[in-house]
Every structure is written in structure tokens, then in C-alpha cells.
Amino acid sequence: MTTTRAPGMAAEVIAVRPGAPLTGSVTVDGSKNAALPLLAAAAALGRSVRLSNIPANTDVQIMLALLQQSGWHVAQPVGNPATAMILPTESRHTNPDLPQAARIRASYYLVPALLARHGEARLPWPGGCRIGARGMDLHFKVYEAFGDQSVVDDTGYRVKTTAPRTGTASLVLPFRSRGATLAAMLRAVTTGRSLRLGEPNLSPEVLCVLDALHTAGWETRVGERLLTLSPPSSAPSDAAWAVPGDKVEAGTLACAVAVSGGSARIEGARADDLGPLVAALRQLGISVGSKANTLTVNAQDGRVASRPLRAIASLSPGGLDADFEPPLMALALGLPGAHLFADAINPGRHSNLLPQLARLGAVIEEISPTECRLTGPQQLTGTGVEATDIRTGSALMVAGLTAQGVTTLGGLDQLRRGHADLPGKLHALGADVCEVTP
Ligand SMILES: CC(=O)N[C@H]1[C@@H](OP(=O)(O)OP(=O)(O)OC[C@H]2O[C@@H](n3ccc(=O)[nH]c3=O)[C@H](O)[C@@H]2O)O[C@H](CO)[C@@H](O)[C@@H]1O
Numbered sequence: 001m002t003t004t005r006a007p008g009m010a011a012e013v014i015a016v017r018p019g020a021p022l023t024g025s026v027t028v029d030g031s032k033n034a035a036l037p038l039l040a041a042a043a044a045l046g047r048s049v050r051l052s053n054i055p056a057n058t059d060v061q062i063m064l065a066l067l068q069q070s071g072w073h074v075a076q077p078v079g080n081p082a083t084a085m086i087l088p089t090e091s092r093h094t095n096p097d098l099p100q101a102a103r104i105r106a107s108y109y110l111v112p113a114l115l116a117r118h119g120e121a122r123l124p125w126p127g128g129c130r131i132g133a134r135g136m137d138l139h140f141k142v143y144e145a146f147g148d149q150s151v152v153d154d155t156g157y158r159v160k161t162t163a164p165r166t167g168t169a170s171l172v173l174p175f176r177s178r179g180a181t182l183a184a185m186l187r188a189v190t191t192g193r194s195l196r197l198g199e200p201n202l203s204p205e206v207l208c209v210l211d212a213l214h215t216a217g218w219e220t221r222v223g224e225r226l227l228t229l230s231p232p233s234s235a236p237s238d239a240a241w242a243v244p245g246d247k248v249e250a251g252t253l254a255c256a257v258a259v260s261g262g263s264a265r266i267e268g269a270r271a272d273d274l275g276p277l278v279a280a281l282r283q284l285g286i287s288v289g290s291k292a293n294t295l296t297v298n299a300q301d302g303r304v305a306s307r308p309l310r311a312i313a314s315l316s317p318g319g320l321d322a323d324f325e326p327p328l329m330a331l332a333l334g335l336p337g338a339h340l341f342a343d344a345i346n347p348g349r350h351s352n353l354l355p356q357l358a359r360l361g362a363v364i365e366e367i368s369p370t371e372c373r374l375t376g377p378q379q380l381t382g383t384g385v386e387a388t389d390i391r392t393g394s395a396l397m398v399a400g401l402t403a404q405g406v407t408t409l410g411g412l413d414q415l416r417r418g419h420a421d422l423p424g425k426l427h428a429l430g431a432d433v434c435e436v437t438p
């Protein structure tokens, strides 16, 4: 099977089938989950920010549109769509309706910038992957700590500023929510107040925003238990930030190389962001090197798993990002051992992913709604499957690389929310992938 692309036509399904081991080198795009808060941070800063390495996935495109609809210019240099200048417009827009905010989870990151610009943020409940109940109650606690008031109803929520307050805003999160941590940081920025946040989320997506704010003059301190921010002491100049490479795309490609028994270099994601994924791959007996921005995977010697994988998603510092679990599961199905997976962060993750893997013939035992175990190696068989969320889609592509026959993946809108062109990257490594257009 060869790859054919019809210009201007969106693929209806992607067909994958086993082929030669993946080899060569590929570079990942910027990270969706880092680009989204960085764009919101740029808007919150209220002055010109140049952001580079912006990925072209649809969630990011929606975020750019939301910024344009609510009072910011987005200027993209001709011929360089991965870079954008974000700057406030001079005219005061009235507070806009933002129906597209319901399509992405990360629209909640816009609240601080909207409060600064309009005194009110009025948004529909966020969308994104349907991986169980995904609350926002901690965000409202964050805004309350800054003196804002929130009102919710069935369709969405409103946050309003009250009389301006000064001094340090302090709160301790009951659990380490990434979204609530970023909400607190960005609200500190738009109020110009110091922040003391206990039990913060310290994922790479939070740390890259902290680094960005630091370059914009904010004093930042991070420890496992406490994150503090203090406003710049002098007038800051314009900022230039870069979106870090997508650790999840890199991890997914690493799983694809490993499942095919290949050997390849994956460039562009920071080694520091890949630590827990690299540890999981090594636990499975895969030879992996990770240095600076290069991940090397070598599964050509066909080693068996040295011990079973325990992939437990965690919000703790240094924990395994839940988004790595699905591709690791697809890989583990092909490797010997009894492997355990748990994602208690997203209670509906497994009910999305497992039925699709089962269509390929995977036998996975559900211990509870959020825990499962499987024994590999299992021989899968290609059939029609659906990307019911981003990571289910990418995991199914990994599984399709060893499933006998042809795996056809539908639901590509979900896959493209998180990856501008994952099939193209797999193809660059030699995968037998075909986009089937209507
Ligand atoms: C845009 C983005 O970066 N999305 C990521 C983010 O999602 P998400 O925004 O869900 O991440 P959080 O860390 O904020 O939340 C984790 C879970 O805590 C719960 N919760 C969170 C906040 C709140 O106020 N109330 C509440 O109940 C929800 O069930 C949520 O699913 O982290 C998830 C878990 O690491 C990843 O799978 C997502 O890819």
C-alpha cells in the first residue's frame, strides 16, 4: 500500500497496515497542550508577544480564533504560519459570545485575559476529549481567591471582577490540577498581584508558562509544595516565546517505532519532558536514549519485557502524564508480560479506548472503570475503528502497525484536534499509512 494525498481534500479514514520496521528520523510539532496556555498567557500579558513553533492542530486554530473574536490581533508572518504576534487591539470590543469555546477544553485558560479586557468572562462549558466528568470547580475557587465572583448554569459560566484588591493571593489546591494552576498564574498576571499557590501542578505545560512569564519580568519560584509569582519591578519589554516540542507526539511516535521493531530518532521534544515516558519504555525492555531534544528508540534486537509495565497516570511532579497511557497500552499489547494501566484522573478514558482496542481483538481485563490489565503479546487483527478522542486515535494508529490486515481509523476530527499530521510523521518513518479521501 502506498501513501496517496489528494490536495485540498480531507481524509475520511486513515488505513494502516503492518510493514517494515520504522526507521529514520522525524521532528515533532509544537505541543498543543503547551501552546494553548502560552497563547492565553500572551493575551493575559496585555502587550505584544511573539510566539513561535505553534502547531497547526485544530484546537490551537480555535484558540487563535477565540483570541481574535475577543480583542486581540493575531498577526502571522507570511510564509511562517508557526509564528504569531499576539497583541491587544486598540478598540474596546464588547464582551463577545464565544460559542467555539465549547469545542476545546482549554478555552478556560482565557478567563483571566477576558476579565482584564472586559471585566467579565462569559463562556460555554469547555469541550475537548470526552474522557469522563471534567470539572472546573477549582478554577472558580482560584478566581474567588482573587476576589472574583462566578455564576454557573447548564450552558456555561460567568466570572466577574469586583472591586480591585491588592496584596498576595494565596490558596492551596486540594489536588494538583493543571488547569487550576494555570488559572491562578494567569489571574495573578492580569491583576498584577503576587501569588502563593500550594500543591501546584508542575507538569511541563505549567513550567513552560512559568518560564515564559519569567522572561517577561515576573519573579517565579517553584518547589514541590509551593509556587510563587511576583510582578515585574520595572516596565517590561516585548516578549518572544517558543512552544516546546510535543512530548505526547514524541511519545506516541516512540511507541510506534517500538511496536514495529524499528529504530529511529524523534527530534524536537525536550528530554526533561519525556522522563516518565522513557522510564515506561525501558520498563518494557525497549532501548531508549533521551538527550536534549532527541529521543532515540531501538527495538530491533527484539528483547522481551524485563518486567511487567505499571503505567499509572499521575498529576504529581514527575508523574506519568495520562496522555501517554493510550499509546503505551497499544505498545504493551505486543510485548510479553502482564501489564497494568490506571488513569484515575480521567475517569472515562478507558471506556473510550478499550472498546476500540477490543475491536482489533485485544483482550483487556477491566479491574475497575479506571484500571485494567492485559497480558502480551497479543496478535491483533485489523478492522474499522474510531478515534473517539485524541489519544484513542493515536493509540489505534500504533496498534494498526501490528494488526494483521488493514486497520481503518475514522473520527479523524478528534485526531486532528491534537496533531496536525500524525499520519504524515508515521509515513516519514516508513509506516504503511494511507489517507483515504471521499
Ligand atoms: C488542555 C490540556 O492540557 N489538557 C490536559 C489536562 O486536562 P484537564 O484540564 O482535565 O486537567 P486538570 O489537571 O486541570 O484536571 C484533571 C482532572 O481533574 C478534575 N478537575 C479539574 C479541575 C477542576 O476544577 N475540577 C476537577 O474536577 C477533572 O476531572 C479533570 O479531568 O490534563 C489532563 C490530565 O493530565 C490531560 O489528559 C489533558 O490532555
Ligand SMILES: C=C(OP(=O)(O)O)C(=O)O
Pocket: 033, 059, 104, 105, 106, 127, 128, 129, 130, 131, 323, 390, 391, 418
Ligand atoms: C485530553 C486531551 O485534551 P483536552 O484536555 O484538550 O481535551 C489531550 O490532549 O489528550
